[in-house]
Amino acid sequence: MSGGWNTIESDAGVFTYLIEKLGVKDVQFEELITLEPDELRQAGQVYGVIFLFKYPTGESRSDKPKDGSFDHDAANDLFFAAQTIQNACGTQALLSVLLNKDGEVEIGKELREFKEFAGEFPPELRGETLSNSDLIREVHNSFARSSPFIDETQRTATEDDDVYHFIAYTSVNNKLYELDGLQPAPISHGPCTVDQFPDKVIPVLQRRINRYPATEIRFNLLACVQDLRIRAREMGDEEALEVEEQKRNEWLWENALRRHNFVGFVGELLKGVVKDKLNQGNGAYEKWVEESKAKTKRRGDAQKSGGDQ
Template identity: 75%
Template sequence: MSGGWNTIESDAGVFTYLLQNLGAKDVQFEELISLDSESLRQQSPVYGVIFLFKYPTDEKPSDKPKDGTFDHDAAENIFFAAQTIQNACGTQALLSVLLNKDGDIDIGAPLRDFKDFTTAFPADLRGEALSNSDLIRETHNSFARSSPFVDETQRTATEDDDVYHFIAYTPINGKLYELDGLQPAPISHGDCSFEEFPDKVIPVLQRRIERYPVTEIRFNLLAMVRDLRIKAREIGDVEWLQREEQKRTSWQWENALRRHNFIGFVGELMKGVVKQKIKEGTYDQWVEEAKTKTRTRYEERRKKGVADDI
């Protein structure tokens, strides 16, 4: 890996094993399909959520957030770090929840040492310390997709590119906070106990989504929750436990695949297929059938409003 930070996917398996590899115990992420309080409450205890959205690159900095209020005093009393480097926002959002739940969650010795080391730092120096942490950067980069084409640390976004950003929401000291390293301070959304979090955070998320055109559907929400295998064992639900174990196995397999690119293999495979089609005299027919199927799938996805990337 290079010395920079690579992009990672908004995926429950990626973020769960990020937690584990950073040293946190008995905690995981679950993806939320529906944006309602009941769905979130069913995952209880919920320590916080990470929200992925299309970042408005033309938005100008403001002394006042569009929702909530800046809490500059809280920036020194809770773990809040300014984002000082590109592509780090996913892991930074994860740590914004995790390090503010030390005590409720066993965050592990390495992260506890990091938190203790940066406690007296202002937000900008915390961000620098996070960006320069070999443990955090290398763990983050271990989940980046392998690509023979693009080095994300060298890539420069253009005006036509879609830029996505991760932020965190979590209850701390009786307040609901939005923790975004691109903002000057934590954003308070009012009083909120740990138990009230599912009911209080959903309206905040809904208001944020309502700022976008109705055609924009590329959002993703991950909840940081207690390891569901523990809950399954506590109630003696063997089938649930088996499903969770199978899910972990699947996540491990998918994460392993992310570390490899198969471009060379696919290229050689396609050469062999093309050679065989030409030999059989069916190459042109095969190409036309593939074009027709691709057009059909594209039209079906367009009618359903399914995004091609997120």
């Protein structure tokens, strides 16, 4: 393999522009705040959901899932890939939805060719093919948060680490499937048409969350939906269209910031401030340092006394 995979955030803007760079058209992601079927339905045409949760590092595969049932034959009828590399699960989850919606969704030339090529393989080889795709890896890594201090590709999780995992839920062939590359096969949660998906998937997610302690709140749910600007244009809703365009502009700005670290900038800014103080002369630099020390001490004293500064 020619390179590693970096971690990406569970963020609607990241996922939306990631799939656009892969060639997918007229699809976006929306973060869901509540586990309510109505909220999911309000997102319009729903293709699936991506669920992020804390993964128990000591957990291993079993012959029977904790909910639903393994459908080993389904891997021949839908796209299911084993996860073979760390940090790729976010992109793998969104592809688990989109590659199973080819026909409903315009996935683009590159992903269609990838699906046709890898689709003939068993899940393990599909996972290897995905992990070794230069295109998919490079697009994935282009949305990783820049960090000058940590090389995520070299980090290995231990029992004490918080490890998070992405999985997908979607309706394929009128069944609700959980697609998790760390499991040996797709997990069926019973009959489910596309229209029934919001009502069927929410109870499954609720049962999964209920397996965690009540204090565990670190979950994130993203819906894969038709571009909301399409519905706004069809309805002639100029206000909704403006909101969606503004959201896209904000996502672009946030994604641009993710690609840069500002350590160098902050360092140069600090050097400029110090140089300015030194150039002022008359002890300005020493006075500035002493004032800063005094302010820091006041804050510390206030925090110890329970006050606010």
